[in-house]
Amino acid sequence: MSEIVFENVQRIFKHRDSEFLALDQINLTVGEKEFVAIVGPSGCGKTTCMRMAAGLEFPSSGSVKVAGAAVKAPGPERAVVFQQFALFPWKTVYQNIEFGLRAKGIPAAERRKTIEYYINMMNLRGHEHAYPGQLSGGMQQRVAIARAYSLDPAVLLMDEPFGALDAQTRVVMQEELVRLARINPRTVLFITHAVEEAVYLADRVVVMTSRPGKIKEIIDVKSVREAERWDEHARIEDVMDQESFVNLRTHIWKSLREEHGTSAH
């Protein structure tokens, strides 16, 4: 089992003498092989949630558990895809993907097979020996996703992975991620501020309030998606045309807009 469980999580940030409550009363369970997206206004603490699951930050009170154990440190069984890719610029595409596999002590022949599998899957063939600086943002993020998946992690944590991409690239990446999630389902916690992205990708969408960040509501997308057979459409725009999709999206938008005041992204 590789559930992520947030139990009464509170996070207080201290700045000199003042402190402020960033996250409060977070209770959330991301089930085994479930894809959960968190949306919320900027500064609501959604990234902090992901970072606590990764072991890069810790709750001030309450607990974050993965696979039943409290998260104490980062580890390769909880792979992270960062918004700014975080690829090593002095390593090639191949070496970037290989890095974590080497740390795991996987023998060279097996590494090569794994890397080639993900290089094919993420359409990176021909770019194995390029450096990240020679690739477009979309390709860099594909490398980062390949790097995360190649570790065969039980849990994938993604922090606005498509936030830095242009609109066209983002759509391609979203479709690829859905394809990947169907072939190779994992427990995924996906942070975004793009509502359509969340509805398109996730089984459940968590809407958060602005400061302090609390869970406002959780929307079950999966039942709608299965009932309305979104997966029969290969293209994102066809899914987005579905009335059921539009209804969910509008609902979440309205919910966010109450938090945001004027404009929700």
Add this chain to the structure above:
Amino acid sequence: MSAPGRKLSTSRFVILTIAGAATFLAIWYGAALTGAAPPQFLPMPHEVIARLIRLIWVPFAGATLEQHLAASFARFAFGFGLAALIGVPLGLLMGRFRWLDGIVSPVFNGLRFVPPIAWVPFAALWMGTGIGGPVLIIFAGAFPPCVINAQRGVKFIDRPLLEASRTLGLTNVQVLTEVLFPAALPSIIAGLRISAGLGWMSLVGAELIVASSGIGNLLVKGQSAIDASIVMAGMIAIGVVGATIDIILRWLQNRLSHTP
């Protein structure tokens, strides 16, 4: 009028370089020819060059010029290599682990303000005038920039890269050799350039006192013989070797900064 910092064309640069050198030589010749300085203390430029060339063939103070330089360079390479080999990893680790920084910094910051030349009496007492004394002095000069620049290189690494290292489960050795070192490399090379310059200058200072061979020793023997042309020829040799070391490191720096 040209804007400040505007780039000079190559031909202009060459002309200015020649003009600068010519002015310098003109003042030198002027001083020597007018007798402003007595000829035994200020030989003319061509006499110094002739002396320099003669030193390559005719031994002085027991060795030819290139033998003196070779002895000096061996000491330099030893001391500088030791400083880089210890200083760079230490700096990287100090940048990575705050507790190590806490242990090392007070001692390091106290000692690094002792000028290399002030180590001379201590080095002479402890290590003698063989290889040990001069190497210690070069080390004292070359070590601080190695440490400081390696540490600074780590401090300015992209935070997401460190976090990625941790989430990938990299080993400490991998982080040190494949993340921190390459990330800090531009800063390290810049440090090595400063370090080499200081090391080379400290060495010559050390040899004036604690060595029985080497280019610094050649200067001292030249002074004893009241032969200004030998002293000045030796100074030119020191400058040329120092500049050559810097050019090599600068070339390395440019090469590394151009790799993606």
